[in-house]
Amino acid sequence: MESENFTMSVVLRNRYGTLMRVTSLFSKRGYNINTLSVAPLAENNDYSRIILTSNGDKCVKEQIQRQLEKLVDVCEAKII
Amino acid sequence: MQISGAEIVIQTFLSHGIKDIFGYPGGCVLNIYDEIYKAGDRINHILTCHEQGAAHAADGYARATGKTGVVIATSGPGATNLVTGIATAYLDSTPLVAITGNVNSALIGKDSFQEVDISGITMPITKYNYIVKDVEELEETLCEAFRIARSGRKGPVLVDIPKDVQVASCEWHGSIPLPLFPLPEVSQSDIEEAVKLIKSAKRPFIYAGGGVVSAEAESALERFATLIDAPAGFSMMGLSAMDYRNPKKLGMTGMHGVYAASIAQSEADLIIGVGVRFSDRATGNIRKYTENVKIIHIDIDRAEIGKNVTVDIGIVGDIGETLTALSDTLQAENFSQHLPQWEERVKFLKAAQKRLFDDTADRERDILPTRIIQMLREYTEDDTPIATDVGQHQMWTAMNYDFAAHRTFITSGGLGTMGFGLGAAIGASVSRDGKRTVLVTGDGGFHMNLNELATAVTYKIPVVIVIMNNGVLGLVRQWQRQFYGERFSHTTLHRATDYVKLAEAFGAEGFTVQNETELKTAFDKAFNTDGPVVIDCHIDPDAKVLPMIPPGGSIEDLILR
Numbered sequence: 001m002e003s004e005n006f007t008m009s010v011v012l013r014n015r016y017g018t019l020m021r022v023t024s025l026f027s028k029r030g031y032n033i034n035t036l037s038v039a040p041l042a043e044n045n046d047y048s049r050i051i052l053t054s055n056g057d058k059c060v061k062e063q064i065q066r067q068l069e070k071l072v073d074v075c076e077a078k079i080i
Numbered sequence: 081m082q083i084s085g086a087e088i089v090i091q092t093f094l095s096h097g098i099k100d101i102f103g104y105p106g107g108c109v110l111n112i113y114d115e116i117y118k119a120g121d122r123i124n125h126i127l128t129c130h131e132q133g134a135a136h137a138a139d140g141y142a143r144a145t146g147k148t149g150v151v152i153a154t155s156g157p158g159a160t161n162l163v164t165g166i167a168t169a170y171l172d173s174t175p176l177v178a179i180t181g182n183v184n185s186a187l188i189g190k191d192s193f194q195e196v197d198i199s200g201i202t203m204p205i206t207k208y209n210y211i212v213k214d215v216e217e218l219e220e221t222l223c224e225a226f227r228i229a230r231s232g233r234k235g236p237v238l239v240d241i242p243k244d245v246q247v248a249s250c251e252w253h254g255s256i257p258l259p260l261f262p263l264p265e266v267s268q269s270d271i272e273e274a275v276k277l278i279k280s281a282k283r284p285f286i287y288a289g290g291g292v293v294s295a296e297a298e299s300a301l302e303r304f305a306t307l308i309d310a311p312a313g314f315s316m317m318g319l320s321a322m323d324y325r326n327p328k329k330l331g332m333t334g335m336h337g338v339y340a341a342s343i344a345q346s347e348a349d350l351i352i353g354v355g356v357r358f359s360d361r362a363t364g365n366i367r368k369y370t371e372n373v374k375i376i377h378i379d380i381d382r383a384e385i386g387k388n389v390t391v392d393i394g395i396v397g398d399i400g401e402t403l404t405a406l407s408d409t410l411q412a413e414n415f416s417q418h419l420p421q422w423e424e425r426v427k428f429l430k431a432a433q434k435r436l437f438d439d440t441a442d443r444e445r446d447i448l449p450t451r452i453i454q455m456l457r458e459y460t461e462d463d464t465p466i467a468t469d470v471g472q473h474q475m476w477t478a479m480n481y482d483f484a485a486h487r488t489f490i491t492s493g494g495l496g497t498m499g500f501g502l503g504a505a506i507g508a509s510v511s512r513d514g515k516r517t518v519l520v521t522g523d524g525g526f527h528m529n530l531n532e533l534a535t536a537v538t539y540k541i542p543v544v545i546v547i548m549n550n551g552v553l554g555l556v557r558q559w560q561r562q563f564y565g566e567r568f569s570h571t572t573l574h575r576a577t578d579y580v581k582l583a584e585a586f587g588a589e590g591f592t593v594q595n596e597t598e599l600k601t602a603f604d605k606a607f608n609t610d611g612p613v614v615i616d617c618h619i620d621p622d623a624k625v626l627p628m629i630p631p632g633g634s635i636e637d638l639i640l641r
Binding site: 066067 | 208
C-alpha cells in the first residue's frame with residue numbers, strides 16, 4: 001500500500017503528561033510525527049488541540065487514529 | 081468527615097469491595113500501611129518477598145476471578161520492581177490497580193532518596209496512570225483508576241501518591257464505584273454481513289482467545305460453535321474458554337499449536353477470530369495465514385481490528401453480546417448447519433494427532449513431560465487454577481492439560497514473563513479463599529522468583545509446584561538445536577540446587593522424582609498437604625515441544641520430529 005502524508009486533529013484533556021502520552025504512542029508503535037503543534041482550546045482551557053502531520057499507508061493511518069482514540073484523555077482524533 | 085489521604089486509599093478499597101491486596105511496605109507508603117494495620121479486620125494484606133512477586137500475585141488473583149487485583153509498593157526501587165508485573169498484566173489485559181508511594185511533592189524532581197518517575201516509566205505499559213498532587217483529588221482519582229482498569233478491554237492502572245498527599249487530610253465523600261464506560265454497541269449490519277459469510281462457509285474454524293475469558297462469554301461461544309458446526313482452536317490465553325469434553329475443542333493453535341488445530345485452521349475457508357489479536361506467535365507468516373481464507377474478527381478493542389491481519393469483517397463489541405447476536409440472527413433465519421465432510425476431516429486430524437504424539441510408555445528414567453501433565457490432571461479438580469512460568473513446560477501444559485473450567489489457566493501469554501508463575505499461583509489461591517493451586521514450572525523460570533516460596537509457606541498456600549527439571553533453558557535450547565547449529569550458548573544451567581533441601585529450608589516439603597511410580601507417590605502426598613510442596617521431576621534435556629511452526633513460517637514448515 002502506498003504511503004501518504006496526512007494531518008490529524010486531536011482534542012484532549014489538559015492533564016499531566018497528555019502530550020507525552022500522544023508522542024510516546026507514536027514512538028512505541030513506530031509511527032512518525034513530522035510536525036506537531038498544540039494549544040488550549042479558545043472556548044475551554046481544560047482541553048487542548050494537537051495538530052500533527054504524519055505519514056503511512058491506509059492501515060497505518062487507521063491504526064494511528066484508533067490507537068489515539070483509545071487514550072483515556074483523547075476526546076476526538078480526526079484525520080483532516 | 082475529614083480523613084487523611086492514606087485513609088482515603090483504604091476507604092476506596094473497601095467501597096470497591098477490595099478485600100485482598102498484595103504488597104511490600106517502605107518509607108513512602110508508611111502512612112498507607114498504617115491504615116492497613118488499622119483496617120486489619122477488613123483488609124487481607126499478603127506480604128510477598130519482592131514487589132515483582134506481589135504484582136504477579138495481584139495479576140494471578142485477577143486472572144483467576146475476573147476481579148481487579150491490587151498491589152502496593154513504595155517509591156523508587158519498590159515501584160520499579162513492579163514494572164515487569166505491570167507490563168505482564170498490560171499485555172494480557174488483566175485488570176490491576178497498582179498504588180505506589182512517592183517522595184514528598186516538594187522533593188519530586190530533585191533526585192531525592194528513592195525517587196523515581198514511575199508514572200513516566202509505566203506510561204507505555206498501563207492503560208492510564210496518575211500522580212496525585214493534591215489530596216482533594218485523591219478519592220476521585222482512585223475511583224477513576226478502578227473504573228479504567230475494568231472498562232472495555234481491561235488493563236493495569238497505576239496511581240502514584242506522594243507522601244505528603246497521604247498525610248494531608250480532606251473531606252471523604254463516601255464514593256461508590258463509578259459505572260464502567262459504556263461498551264461499543266454491536267452493529268446489526270456487521271452481524272448480518274458476518275452471518276452471510278458464515279452461511280456460505282464450508283470449512284469454518286473458530287479461533288478464540290483471552291477476550292472470551294475476560295468477557296466471560298464461554299457459554300455464548302459454546303452455543304455459537306455448536307450452531308455453525310465449527311471446530312474451535314484457541315490462542316494460549318483462551319484455552320480455558322471451553323471444556324475439553326466438548327468435541328468441538330481442538331486445543332491450541334499457533335507456533336506450538338496442537339497438530340489437529342493447526343492443520344484444521346490452515347485448511348479452513350473461514351476463520352472467526354473471537355477475542356484474539358492474531359499475534360505473530362499465533363499466525364506465523366501473515367501472508368500465508370490469510371491466503372485463501374475469509375476472516376471475521378470480533379473484539380472489544382476497535383484498534384485490534386485490522387492491526388495484525390486484514391479482515392473481511394470486523395465486529396467491535398462485547399464478545400458475549402456479539403456471539404449471542406450472531407447465534408440469534410442465525411437461528412431466526414432457521415439456519416442449522418451440518419458439515420459432514422469437514423467434520424470427518426477434523427476427526428481424521430484428531431486421530432492422526434493421537435497416533436503421532438501420544439506416547440504413554442512408562443520410563444525408568446526421565447519421565448515424559450506430556451505424561452507429567454496427564455498424571456497431574458488425575459489429581460486436579462476441574463476448577464483448580466494451573467499457573468505456569470514460560471518455556472517448554474508452559475507449552476507442554478498448554479498442549480496437554482485438559483482445561484475444563486474458565487479462568488483455570490494462569491499464564492503469561494503476551495509478555496512471556498519467566499518468573500511469573502509462583503506469584504501468580506499464590507494470588508490465584510488467595511482469590512479462591514486458599515484453595516489448592518498448581519504451578520508447573522521449569523528449573524530456569526523457578527529460579528527467577530523462587531523467593532516467593534517463603535510467602536507460600538508463611539500464608540500456608542497449598543500450591544503444588546511441579547518443576548520440569550532438565551538442567552537447561554529448554555525452549556531456547558530447542559531453538560539453538562533447530563536454528564543455531566546446536567551451539568548451546570549459555571542455556572546449560574549447571575545448577576547444583578537441591579530442590580528437596582531448598583523446599584525444606586523455606587519450611588516446605590520437597591520430593592525428587594525420576595520415574596512415574598515416584599511421581600505418583602509424590603502427587604499422592606502433595607495433594608494431601610496443606611502448605612506448598614515442591615516436586616522436582618527429572619526430564620530429558622533434549623525433550624522437545626512438538627509440533628512447531630518456526631517463527632515467521634506457515635503450516636508447510638511444520639516440524640513434527
